[in-house]
Amino acid sequence: MIRNNIIAIIAISFITVGGLWGIGNLVNPPQPSSLDRREGILLVAKDNLFNETNPTIYAKIDEPNKLTIMNKDLVRHDFIVEELNINTAILSPEQDFVTAIASEKAGEFEYYCSLHPATMRGSIVVR
């Protein structure tokens, strides 16, 4: 009688531990190992220029290309690409804005700052 009770207690213990292990896996599923952490394209507005030289930006066709606009200047800027429907709105100093270049057509598209269109303009090439 006592022996049967001990066997029952051991069996219940195994079931309990196994159950908790299973629940633990459900609550904390293994993390996916290959999170996409691509940095994308960074444009810093400073001294009324983008990245000092208003560089030509290259983006891939048919996929979102992450684009971050950062205002590290003492004045306000924005970033507009009319043909790609990108408009950050006005960014105050130290503000930034994350968007994407996404185009189904290849080509060259003009970007500019609407507050300083004479000095802050360049090209985005989608290919």
Ligand SMILES: [Cu+2]
């Ligand atoms: Cu500007």
